[in-house]
Amino acid sequence: MSEATILSRRHGAVAQVVLNRPAKRNALDWPMLDGLVTTLRGFDVDPDIRAAVISGEPRAFAAGADIGALGEASAMELYRSGFSEQWDAVAAIETPIVAAVSGYCLGGGLELALICDIVVCERGAVFGLPEAAIGTLPGAGGTQRLVRAVGKSLAMEMILAGRRLDAEEACRFGLASTLVEAGAAEAEALALAGRIAERAPLAARFAKRAVLQSFETPLSAGIAFERALSALMAASEDRAEGMRAFAEKRTPRFTGR
Incomplete structure (x- = not known):
């Protein structure tokens, strides 16, 4: 039996989702996104859960959407699949969500982080939207949410020219709010979510x-x-x-x- 790509943990009033597809650097495919949305919706209706954390693995929060799966789909299949709408479902979650970002946070992974309410990143994290390099463009809200986070000029450079931000730049330009040392993003995100959980x-x-x-x-x-x-x-x-x-x-x- 294959290992679950979405893991769920409880820390008192804080719930955690761990993206768990390390062999693919947490590339987001349909089953993984479906599991993420189902898990987060479960948090939303649990009165004992007051904040949530989404984390990945040391090499990657999520390195993008699964290119292999997307490359095989026709235009109409993509349009009708509801794949991009999975990010909309995450955006509809009412529970406050903190992202713990380590490693690569690219493409669909960055689009997921942009939906989270607070982003904690550690040194060594890399943020980018590289879709234009493979002949496409962000399709899960990246063009809209990134410009609201970092402004038009930098968003254009990241989307059109493939510029990537390191962790220090991500914090400086407003993409993330907290910078921690390598290996500390998850603990910091859980602590931050814990402070949120203490509020009404x-x-x-x-x-x-x-x-x-x-x-x-x-x-x-x-x-x-x-x-x-x-x-x-x-x-x-x-x-x-x-x-x-x-x-x-x-x-x-x-x-x-």
Whole structure:
């Protein structure tokens, strides 16, 4: 029996997905993406899970989509396959997601990291969208999300000319938020997810939705959306508990209600 390409682990209120196809440097194929989406959806409906981490292996977070599988498909097969829509399914996950990036983070792997809410990377990580070198272009949101992360000029250079960013550049240009030494990305991502898990879970999910809305709407509409979510939170038990705990100078006990 072949080894599972998606592994799931629990660390208290933090769940972890490990991309586990090391022989292919975690190249993303349909079964792997389907397993990833199914696992993340399971996290979303588990009230005990408050944050998630996606990690790979030391050589690669994910070195891209599986070229062999894609190269054999016709245009209509690709269009109807729903393959690229798997990234959309990850983007729809409400649980806050932290990416722990080591090694190669290229093509579809970078598109996956761009969907994650926070990116932790370690020295030696490499980021890029090399699709133009093999006669294609990013098809899972890379052209749209990368320009929002690093700006037009750098995104164009990465997509058109194949420029790759090292870990230090990724942090400097806003692609990642935290840089750690080699071998430490997973531990740092889990620690960061743990801090998220200590917050009120409803508030964290609503805040994630509000931040993501900023990419979809004008400023005035985004502020109105934020204000509506903030007002809705006033009806939650967690908000009342947070206020009481603050007044009583104690740690709040959030329940997600």
